[in-house]
Amino acid sequence: MKLIADLEQRLRGLDAASLTRRRRTVATACAPRLEIDGRPLLAFCSNDYLGLAAHPAVVAALREGATLYGAGSGASHLISGHGRAHALLEERLAATQAASIPDARALTFSTGYMANLAILTALGGDADCAMFCESLNHASLIDGARLARAAVSVYPHADTAALAVQLAASTAGTKIVVTDSVFSMDGDLAPLAALLALCERHHAWLVVDDAHGFGTLGKHGHGALAQAGLHSPNLVYMGTLGKAAGVAGAFVAAHASVIEWLIQRARPYIYTTAAPPALAHALLASLDIIEGPEGASRRAHLDALIGRFRRDVKVAPWTLGLSATAIQPIIIGDNDAALRAGAGLYGRGLWVPAIRPPTVAAGTARLRVTLSAAHTDDDLAQLIGALNDLERCAP
Template identity: 45%
Template sequence: MSRIDIHERVQAQGRLRVAQGRQRRRRTVTRRDGVRVEVDGRWLTGFCSNDYLGLASQFEVGAALQDAAAREGAGAGASHLVCGHHALHEQLEREMADWLGVPRALLFGSGFAANLAVQQALLLEEDDVCVQDRLNHASLIDATRLAGCRLRRYPHLDAEGAMRQLRNATGGAAMLATDGVFSMDGDIAPLRALARVARDEQALLYVDDAHGIGVVGPQGRGSIAEAGLGVDEVPLHLATLGKALGGYGAVVAGDAGLIEHLAGTARPYLYTTALPPALAAASLAALKLARRDDWRRERLHELIELFRAGAGRLGLDLMASTTPIQPLLCGGEAAASAMSAAVEAAGFMVTAIRPPTVPEGRSRLRVTLSALHTPPQVQALLAAIAQARDRVPAADRHDTDR
C-alpha cells in the first residue's frame, strides 16, 4: 500500500494558499502602548485588538499581575484536581459568577478548551446532536466534531432554521449552541427566540459570549443579560477573560449541577495545568474595573457611533453591527489584502480577514474599537480606509452577497 507523504501534502497545500491569496503570516509586535503597537520598527495605531475596554495595559491590572507573580511564582504547578487550584482561581470563579448572576463558574485555560469541555462532557453518544449557527466560532464547530456527536448547522441568526434542525435530529440529547456576539460580523444572536426554540425542542442552550462580555448588557454582563435571560433559559455560557477583560483564559458559567459535572468529568479541565494564579489575579483586577467603570462602555459606544456615521458619509460598505466589531466588506481576497496594506502604509493596523475564516466573496477589514481610541484617531482611520478603497480596482471588489 502506497502512503501519502505528509511533507508533500503540506507543500501542495502551501502552494494552493499562495495561489488563492490566502497565505498568512504572523506580525511581531515589539512594543505596545495602549492602542499603539510597534511592528517592524514602525509605530502603528491598532484597530484589530479585542481589548475593547482598554484593560490589558491598565496600571491596576498590571500591578495585580506583578504582585501575584512575585508571591506565587509563574505557574500553578499542576492541574486543578491535583494541587493546582489556587485561592485566586477560587476567588475569580466566585466573582465572575456573582457578576454574571449565575450560581457557579469554572475556570479554563482558554475559550477553545472550554467549548470543547462543555460538548465532550455533555454530548456523550453518537446520536446526540449539537445544532449551531452557520457562522459560529471555529471552537464551537471543532468541539462538536471532537465530541463525536452529530453536527447540524442553520442559516445565520435564523431561529426557525434552528428549530427545523432540532426537529429533524430525533433521538439522543440535544444542544443548541451559538455565539452571543459573532466575532467576524459583530452582530448579536437572537437569544430570546433561540431560548424559546431550545425550550420547545428540549435542547440545552449554550452561548459562547466571548465578544459580548464586558461590552453589551447591563454592567457589561453580556448578550444574555442584554436579552433579559437567566440561567433557566441559558443553563451554560462562556465568558472569556481575554477580550474585554484584557487577560487570558475563560470561564464556563451557569447551572451549579452542570458546572459540578464539568469539574469532575471534562477532559480539557482535568488533564491540563491550571491557569497561573498571577493571571487570575490580573483578571480579578480587570473584572472589578469592568464592573465599576461604565464610562469605558459609554466611550466605546460613542466611538462606535462616530465610526459608523463617518463610514456612512464616505459610502463605506459596513456590515450591520452595534458592537466594537465593525466589519468593512471588501469582496475579493486581493482587495481586502490590498486595502489592509494601504491602511497600514497610512499608519494603521487593520487585519484583512479572508476565507476560510469568512465565506467566499465576503473578505473584509475587521475594524475593532477600544475605549482607548480617540475621536481624531477614528476619523483619521476612516479617511485612510476611504483612500485605500478608492485605489483598489473595482473589478477586485466583486459582488459580496452571501
C-alpha cells in the first residue's frame, strides 16, 4: 500500500539520520533506581526533581483520594467533573502565587501542554493580537501560538533588546510575551524581571511557563516568579504538577479576571474530562511537603548536588551548558556521537538520554542530565565518574 510504503520510507530516513526515538519500559515506581527489561539502572532522566513521585505520604494520599472520590471524574469541569479536591487544590495553588499576582486565582489542567494551549488560544484569540515568543520555548507554547489567531514574532534567546524593538514597533491592541522560565533543554533561566518591565511599559501580558521551576525555585518552592521577586497583574503563570510536585497535571495562576476568561473561552479546559480528583487529593499532600521543612531540605540537597556536579564533571571536548538548575546539558553536537555517549553510560548501568533534533537545534545534540533530590551523593559520584571516563574516550 502506497500510504504505508511512504511512511516506512520516511521512518528509514529518520533512522539513517540517527533521529529515531525508542521507548524503554520501566517496571518499577519512578525513582533514581529503576528496573528495565529485568535490568537495574541508575536513572538521571526524570523530571521528578524533589523525589516526590513515590513519596509515602503522596502515595498514601492518592490511595485515600481514590477511596474518597473513585477512579475518575466522569465529566468536564463545567458539567459535573469539578470535585471538592479540585477546588481545594486550586485554592492552595492560587496562594502559592499570591505574592506575585494581585487577586490571584488558579485553574487546574490535565497536562501542562493543555494549559499552554488554553492560555495562548484564549488570550490570543483576537485578530488584533500580537505574540512575542522566545526562540527556545517549549513545543506546547509554539503550538499554542500557532493555534491562536495572533500574529507571531520570535525574539532571540534571552534577547530583551530585540524584544523591546519588536514591542515598540507593534500596533496590536493586545500584546503577549511568551517564555519558559527554566528552559527545558538548556536549564538556564529567562530574564524575567527585564521581560516584565518591558511588558508593563508596553501594556503586554507576560506568560511564563514554569514547568521546571515550580517546586524547586523560590524559598518555599513557589517557583520562578517568587524567586525573581516579581509582582504584577500582567503576569500569567503556568506551573506543572507532574515534575517537582511528583503527581500529574498543571495549573494556571493569574488575576481572577484572566482565570474567568479561561473558564469561559479556553477550549482545552471546556471540552475535556476533568482529571481524577484523587490526583488533586494527592497533590495537596505534595504541596504540604514542598512548602514545609522537608521541601526546603530536599531543595537544599538538590542544590548541593547541582553544585558538586558542575564542579567535578569534566566533559571536554564537549560543553557543559550554563545552568544552575537540575537540568544539566552536555552539548556534544553530532547525533551519532550523542547516541554513542548515551549507550556508553547505559552499558555502565546509567540512564542519561541523548537529545537530538527536532527537540534541539541541528548540531546541538546532547546528553540531558537531570538531577533529583532523591539522588544520593554516591549516585552522583557514580555518574560523574562514568562521564569523566566517557570524556577520555570521546570521538
